[in-house]
Amino acid sequence: MDDTAIKIENLTFFYPSEEEGQAPEDVLSGVDLTVEKGSFTAILGHNGSGKSTLARHLNALLLPKGGSVTVFGMDTRDEELTLEIRRRVGMVFQNPDNQIVSNVVEEDVAFAPENLGIPTPEIRTRVDEALKTVGMYEFRTHAPHLLSGGQKQRIAIAGVLAMRPKCVVFDEPTAMLDPQGRRDVMRIIGRMKKELGTTVILITHHMEEAAMADRVVVMSDGQIAMDGAPGEVFTRVEELEALGLTVPDTVKLMWELRQKGVDVPLDTLDVEECAKALAEHFKKK
């Protein structure tokens, strides 16, 4: 069985140049990336690094100018497969307000499966399931515009889940949310991976969120600059800072301490690990 969810080979993309006669600039230049089924990959990069452009290739919203993108064995350049690809790969964007289409929560969640022509009783089941997964079932008859940003984003995620996609691409889903909303969205992503086996691609500026992934890919100037487990990537503090990024605060702290000759590990990605490592160091006297 093939374990590959997404295979990107030598992908090049540019937007048409606005001024005539001017050569367009590559936004992506020669990207190679293979994503395994059921994995959770975070993509980092400064604004303009090409990460959102890359994401939009994963469900054929954009098509390669060079190279290819294959999702679940389907080449995105084949127009006959576009619908099938969009059924498999869902997208969640930054602004929940732009993703809500209906006046009632459950109708909004039903929108995509309805468009897929799924029979009504099946839609009912899927909508209820999706709303339960995101913890918004009790709000099913509410009006989305009266909900908080975090709740709206959960509705948008439920709308994608109701399609039962095999892969979901999140493009900065927490950028507009408060800490509670962010925690909720990250919890849902964790559940999707664990309970539904969904392949998750998360584009984010929040290093703490990226640290929860299995793998971190760093984009810079339309190319992949780093690729590895969070513990590997986030310990390359100086390189990341040179790319306009940061590391989780807990790693930054350990790095500062190590610069001053304190012998502590660098790869403490969360508060818990960091506290344990520090306690161990300071208690052995």
Next chain:
Amino acid sequence: MNEPILKTENLTHVYSPGTPFEMTALNGVDLEIRKGEILGIIGHTGSGKSTLIQHLNALIKPTSGRVLLEGRDINESKSAIRQARSRVGLVFQYPEYQLFEETVYKDIAFGPKNMKLSPEEIDRRVREAAGFVGVEELLDRSPFDLSGGQKRRVAIAGVIAMMPEVLVLDEPMAGLDPGGCREIMDNILSYHDKTGAAVVVVTHSMEEAARRADRMVVLNHGTVAMSGAPEEIFARGDELRKMGLAAPVMTELSQRLRALGVELPGTVYTVEQMAAALLELEGGRGRA
């Protein structure tokens, strides 16, 4: 302690009163913004932050209560409103969506032009404001050709060009990468440092609110739930979490460390403070 420049007294705002959608967004808020201070206002979505700041330059009127600019009610007359609009500058969330002129220069000049200043003064202010946010080189460009971070800085310059004595920014760093966040924060601080203006930053990110704020106010359900120095606020991590907020990572770390038997002096909320505290501990250990 500096005297207040802007004050709200028992400020209450009710949306759609008398309808089934009636909602009290602010309920008896007393807030003081002092001359030259940096004030952080934090609260979860729906806590009333945006409603509050729109009162600060009379964009919306209180249902009851007052907003006082150096003791004068800003809603008392048309001239008072006009004064408030130029002395209190508001930068909304995602202000880059409000750019509309053909060039960056014209966009920044829009505010000062409306203040009916002389052409020379307008020119001086545009260049000065562009300098604060580092977009001097971009004045002739179309704002729509710029990157997201550049657009946001141009939008902030448009407000700075009015030389407000109180600069209020709603989530100025939302959606920017870490480099962009640092730049915007430095721009805002340089305006503060050079002009002595009061700066109010509305945010739900504790780390950035913590870094330079002199004082913080926490809004919850339309009322002021806490107010004080950052270290006082962050020491109340459990309460913050109950309000849908979070204490800074370093504050949480120091609490975890305490539970594991490593005592640190005082409240720690930035990486620098934490590193310094731990290095001191390390030094003490060496001597022991």
